Amino acid sequence: MINYNTIMTQEELFKILVSHCKEYGFIFPSSEIYDGLGAVYDYGQLGSELKNNIKRYWWEAMTRLHENIVGIDSAIFMHPRIWEASGHVGAFNDPLIDNKDSKKRYRADVLIEDYIGKLEEKIEKDVEKGKKKFADAFNEEQFRATNPNVLRNQKKIDEVKKRMADALNANDLAELRQIIIDCEIACPISGTKNWTEVRQFNLMFSTQMGSVTEGANVIYLRPETAQGIFVNYLNVQKTGRMKIPFGIAQIGKAFRNEIVARQFIFRMREFEQMEMQFFIKPGTELDWFAKWKENRMAWHTALGMGDENYRFHDHDKLAHYANAATDIEFRFPFGFKELEGIHSRTDFDLGNHQKFSGKKIQYFDPELGENYVPYVVETSIGVDRMVLAVLSHSYKEEQLENGESRVVLSIPAPLAPVKVAVLPLIKKDGLPELAREIMDELKYDFNCQYDEKDSIGKRYRRQDAIGTPFCVTIDHDSLNDRCVTIRHRDSMQQERVKIEDLHGIIAKEVNLSNILKKLK
Ligand code: ATP
Numbered sequence: 022m023i024n025y026n027t028i029m030t031q032e033e034l035f036k037i038l039v040s041h042c043k044e045y046g047f048i049f050p051s052s053e054i055y056d057g058l059g060a061v062y063d064y065g066q067l068g069s070e071l072k073n074n075i076k077r078y079w080w081e082a083m084t085r086l087h088e089n090i091v092g093i094d095s096a097i098f099m100h101p102r103i104w105e106a107s108g109h110v111g112a113f114n115d116p117l118i119d120n121k122d123s124k125k126r127y128r129a130d131v132l133i134e135d136y137i138g139k140l141e142e143k144i145e146k147d148v149e150k151g152k153k154k155f156a157d158a159f160n161e162e163q164f165r166a167t168n169p170n171v172l173r174n175q176k177k178i179d180e181v182k183k184r185m186a187d188a189l190n191a192n193d194l195a196e197l198r199q200i201i202i203d204c205e206i207a208c209p210i211s212g213t214k215n216w217t218e219v220r221q222f223n224l225m226f227s228t229q230m231g232s233v234t235e236g237a238n239v240i241y242l243r244p245e246t247a248q249g250i251f252v253n254y255l256n257v258q259k260t261g262r263m264k265i266p267f268g269i270a271q272i273g274k275a276f277r278n279e280i281v282a283r284q285f286i287f288r289m290r291e292f293e294q295m296e297m298q299f300f301i302k303p304g305t306e307l308d309w310f311a312k313w314k315e316n317r318m319a320w321h322t323a324l325g326m327g328d329e330n331y332r333f334h335d336h337d338k339l340a341h342y343a344n345a346a347t348d349i350e351f352r353f354p355f356g357f358k359e360l361e362g363i364h365s366r367t368d369f370d371l372g373n374h375q376k377f378s379g380k381k382i383q384y385f386d387p388e389l390g391e392n393y394v395p396y397v398v399e400t401s402i403g404v405d406r407m408v409l410a411v412l413s414h415s416y417k418e419e420q421l422e423n424g425e426s427r428v429v430l431s432i433p434a435p436l437a438p439v440k441v442a443v444l445p446l447i448k449k450d451g452l453p454e455l456a457r458e459i460m461d462e463l464k465y466d467f468n469c470q471y472d473e474k475d476s477i478g479k480r481y482r483r484q485d486a487i488g489t490p491f492c493v494t495i496d497h498d499s500l501n502d503r504c505v506t507i508r509h510r511d512s513m514q515q516e517r518v519k520i521e522d523l524h525g526i527i528a529k530e531v532n533l534s535n536i537l538k539k540l541k
Contacts, residue, residue, distance in 0.1 A: 031355045035285045038412060041428070042068065045487050047412070047438075048286065060282035060290045067487055068408070070438030070468060072293075075407050076272050078436065078533060079295045082320055082540055083270040090268035090297065091261055095249030097242060097274060104225065104241050106377035107248050107370060108342060114221040116189075116197055117280045120208035121215040127208075128280050129197045129219045133185050136204050138356050140174045147171050186337035194219040224277040226290075242276035247399060249273070250298045251370045254395075255382060258300075265384055265395055266309065268299040272404070286405040287358070293404040300395040302386065303368065309398045310345050310365045316540075317349060317363060317400050323539040324433045326414050332357060342369040349402075351410045360410055361402035368394040411436060415488060421513075430488030431511050433536070440467040440531045441491040442484045448473050456495045459505070459520060467527055485510060491527055 042048040047068035050057035064072055084092045104110050116129040148171070151164045165171055181204060188196040198219045207214050226242040243249065250269045257269055272295045279288050286292075301309050314333065322328050330352040339346055345365040350357040371394050375382040383392040415430040434440070443460050445452035453473060463469050470489070472480050477494060484492050492508040499505050499520075507526060508515045518526060529535070 031284060031287075034354045034413060038409075038416065039285055041416060041486075042412065047071065047487075048408075060279055060284075060288065062286055062289060062405075067438040071411065071432070071436060072404055072408055074436040074438070074533075075404060075411070076293075076295065078536065079320070079402070080270065080272060081533065081537060083268070083297055086537065086540060087268065089263070089266065090270055090299075091257060091263070092270045092272075093250065093253055093257060094273065095246070095253055095271060098230065098240055099243060099248060099252065101238060101240050102377055103248050103252060103374070106373040107251075108373070109225060109241075109244060110223075113225055113244060114223050115280055116194055116219045117222045118198065118201065118219045119217040120211055120213065121217060122213045123208050123211035125208060125210050126280050129194075129201060130185065130189060131281065132206050133181060133197075133200055133204070136206050137178050137181055140178050142356070144171050144174050147174075182337060189338040192221075194221065222278075222280060224279065226276045226278055243274075244277050245275050245401070246271045246273045246294045246296045247298060247401065248370070250296065251374055251397075254300065254371060255380070258384065263300075265386065266299060266301045266305075268297050270295070270297040272296075286409050287353075289405055294401060295404055296399060296401045298366075299398045299400075300384070301398060302389075303393055303396045306365045306367065306396045306398060307345060310363065313363055313398050313400055314347060317361060317402075319540055321349060321351075321360075323536045324411075324436070326411070326433065327352075330414065331360075334359070340364065342366045351406075353410065354413055360406050361400065364399045364401070366397040366399050368396050370397060371395060427482055427485050429485040429510065432488035434490040434530045435533045435536055437488045437490050437531065438468065439470045439484070439487060439489045441493060441527055442470045442472055442480070442489050444471075444477060444480050444492055444494045445473050446477060446494060446496045450497060451500055452495050452497070455499055459493060459495065459523065462520075463524060463527070466524070467531060481508065490531055493523060 039048075043050075045067060046065035049063045049065055051061035051063050052058045080092060083090050117126055118129045118132070119126050144165075147168060148161060148164060151168065152159050152161070165175075181200065184196070184200050187193075188200065195218075198216060201216060202214065205214060208216075225244050227239050228242065230238050230240045250271055253269070257263060258267070261267075273293065274291060275294045276291050279290055281288060282290065299309060299313065318331060318333075321331050332350050332352075334348045334350050334357070336343075336346040336348070343364045344367050347363050348359040349361040349363070351360040371382045374380075375394060382394060384395050385392050411432055412430070415432045417429050417431060418426060419429060420426050432438075441463060443456050443463070445456040456471065456473070460469050460471055470484075472483070474480070481492055488510070490510045492510075494506040494508065496506070503520050504517050505520055505523070506515050507518050507523065
């Protein structure tokens with residue numbers, strides 16, 4: 022069982038999830054029969070349903086619930102000058118470092134962040150110990166402010182954070198290496214502290230467009246979808262008659278030549294993003310930044326995966342384009358990690374595209390009677406990281422009262438790949454025919470699976486393991502009384518209901534509108 026009380030290593034979690042995802046058709050290694058391709062994955066029959074449901078939840082929350090947000094779908098290939106204007110050619114780098122013994126490559130900043138994470142875990146463990154020791158008399162605030170162990174670790178965290186932020190901001194690679202040495206960070210594989218120098222590495226993939234004789238141009242696979250939105254700002258604003266404030270949303274593939282490729286779908290080289298750029302009047306950005314922080318957190322918590330599993334992490338080091346930035350972190354079983362970024366990007370992008378393209382990219386504000394380059398607040402979430410959050414949170418191994426155990430994926434019902442399994446108790450006596458009739462009733466609204474093979478217990482287990490919220494069993498009585506047994510995935514409760522009531526019972530739990538209505 023993925024137990025949140027004991028923080029698992031990434032390796033432990035990924036072992037369990039990778040094999041479950043593969044066995045049940047959620048996620049496969051890319052090009053598997055050729056031994057796979059580093060940090061690239063394919064979504065199988067169930068994984069793609071889950072992914073589509075996540076995308077639909079995001080898309081509808083953005084474009085249907087906001088009259089002033091519209092969606093687009095821009096091309097992956099873009100003019101190479103775009104990546105100069107955006108700053109990616111010059112600055113989309115990660116600091117990398119190699120361990121000379123294991124020959125493994127790491128991101129220097131991630132090594133330091135993991136070190137900070139371990140100190141944070143130590144503090145939490147001390148707090149837990151204090152809670153147990155002092156029971157009702159425990160005052161957590163006071164304990165954190167006075168306990169010498171906690172204070173020592175917190176001081177270390179603050180110092181290391183500050184040093185890292187300063188080093189990254191100053192692009193001081195020697196200092197980054199020195200922090201790793203001073204903190205005595207060892208390679209998790211070799212256990213040694215035998216490190217190379219830190220070097221910068223550009224994450225963009227490039228290829229050529231056009232034949233060599235025509236004079237081929239180097240172009241890049243986009244490392245984010247946002248630029249496709251910026252370069253369409255004028256088109257959408259004019260054709261959609263959009264008035265500031267307004268937003269443009271997009272879902273699409275992005276590509277990054279990530280250095281560390283050992284993190285399953287948390288960090289991929291080809292992945293998918295859901296990004297929304299919100300165009301606003303200069304000077305209002307911090308208000309909108311706060312509003313979007315709240316809005317995006319509500320989107321996450323509406324799924325019911327536990328409010329305590331999310332937190333904001335404000336950036337100490339701001340990206341080259343931002344004047345405020347935060348991450349929404351999710352409590353993955355290997356600790357809190359970034360799931361989504363919210364950035365106040367100022368007029369950096371539109372301003373630069375104006376400069377580099379020579380086209381005027383401005384908005385005439387009828388209230389002010391003047392033109393300006395709009396400011397932007399962006400929300401950016403990785404679809405695949407969201408899939409990992411849902412799967413890792415949902416996976417449970419449960420001990421049942423009868424001594425058996427089951428694996429269940431308690432995926433939020435509106436995101437579940439299959440909503441209902443229709444199961445005739447046996448393969449004859451007219452039960453399959455009635456089951457087919459029920460399938461025909463339900464399949465236009467819900468993704469249904471028909472299964473008549475093996476014992477009913479085995480069929481329930483199969484559906485639990487893929488997270489199907491409802492199983493409907495048809496027995497001999499059903500032929501006479503037109504009633505069936507409906508079984509709920511999480512509680513395993515069974516109830517006898519009329520066939521004509523099935524649709525309503527299922528819709529009440531699985532329809533996306535149920536969670537959309539929770540959002541303001
Ligand atoms: P990280 O610090 O983890 O590398 P980032 O800060 O570079 O992430 P952003 O550029 O803000 O990430 O991208 C927005 C979102 O896109 C992230 O919050 C994450 O969900 C997703 N994302 C970024 N890189 C990857 C990747 N290599 N694989 C999967 N998802 C990714």
